[in-house]
Amino acid sequence: MDSIAVKTDACERCALGAFAVYGPTRLGTPNQIELRRLSIRHIGARQIVLAEGEVPDRISTLRMGWAFRQKELSGRRRQILSFVVPGDFILLESLVVAKYRLPYSVKSLTPLTLCDFAIGDMLQIVQSTEEQRDALSSSIGRYATALNRRISDLGRRNAVGRIAQLILELEGRLARRNLVQNHAFEFPLRQEHIADATGLTGAHVNRVLSEMRKNDLIDLVPRRLRILDYERLVRVAEEG
């Protein structure tokens, strides 16, 4: 059982490994990634993966499924800070900040498969070559840039703009991982998640989405989204 699992989960055949931060190291012999991998975990949907206040000593990559980072506020309010898609580190921060105390929690949206590493091991891998250092560096840069963009979206864009930006961000991130075909991709978010990510309510998200559908901007069916008019969606995102 175990050996079969290890074989089918071999890193050099992992489609996502190539797009992870440690992509450049992934194919070496002996395979450093696979050697250092501590465990592969499967987690059901809607589970807490990391709880607020934790100080993780391991770092995991998401091999399959979606998760999100959320902050819970008083009175049943919550804000989704960002989404974690396949190929992402669950907690990139822990590669930069020693003993990072989580100011939010991480929750699974779908069932997940995680690959776990010791933080020290991963740091070594990810700093082993110039190429790796660059990969880490630009990954952090994109993450920081996305956080900043999220702030301007929430502060200064209306509902349509925020939702359009969110869709575009996800499309971009998934496209870098080869998870988009012809502007269509897996989209496991419920309207409730879109609402909590954009600072809106479910009801209003619903109205905006049906407006976007009517305008032939997107085609959103359960679990799958297609951008029908990319240029116009960009314009709408920018103006809104």
Next chain:
Amino acid sequence: MDSIAVKTDACERCALGAFAVYGPTRLGTPNQIELRRLSIRHIGARQIVLAEGEVPDRISTLRMGWAFRQKELSGRRRQILSFVVPGDFILLESLVVAKYRLPYSVKSLTPLTLCDFAIGDMLQIVQSTEEQRDALSSSIGRYATALNRRISDLGRRNAVGRIAQLILELEGRLARRNLVQNHAFEFPLRQEHIADATGLTGAHVNRVLSEMRKNDLIDLVPRRLRILDYERLVRVAEEG
């Protein structure tokens, strides 16, 4: 002229150096900070310090004055992402991300005094000892946590809550630098800046502020703010 400037600006007498990330290194002999400092710059109020899209090769600490990071959107909208107060790096990101391309611009709020360093030099300083690495690490951690908090504020708090959170954040950061006496501190923001940081309009900020004054929460006069009832302000920030 120059020699006088250097003497009065000596790092070991800089009140803020102690609270900067490189604080632990500040008093060594020979003085590494002062040796590596490339220049001291004075910049007027309302100037662009770093422009969006730049890829800075120097890193500066703010010795005096306030600045802020802003993103400009279409249609005269702007979002203030965060404020830079004395003792901060203008661009902490550049210590973590090589060749970071600025996704926002940095603007001075008041006249500034900056101390400039080569990024490589500063990296060396800031990684020279365990203590330094920890200082850098926790500084990045606080920055990341603040960005995330800002996201939940904008997404899920009302006007009072956002403004209260902003005031508390600034008080906390200034307090760590010994720039707060009895909950009172320099506060050079115009209402317009509060508005652009909290995603509100100047008019509405005005109404909220006068409400907060009427409730004896804060005492805000031009350029100076005092928190009158800290506990209650925390409560208001949390609930709002």
Next chain:
DNA sequence: CGCGGCATTGACGCTACTCAAACTAGGTGG
């Protein structure tokens, strides 16, 4: 004295919220 930069205030409107009910589809057990 007058100007420029902010702060303040009022009238009015719109975006997005609230609450609640109806609807839909996928899954499950009898």
Next chain:
DNA sequence: CCACCTAGTTTGAGTAGCGTCAATGCCGCG
């Protein structure tokens, strides 16, 4: 194969919070 259940979506009516625009006030400064 149907009845039912649940999770999620859709829709409506009424409303609140914050935005818009414009006028007025205030104060320091040249």
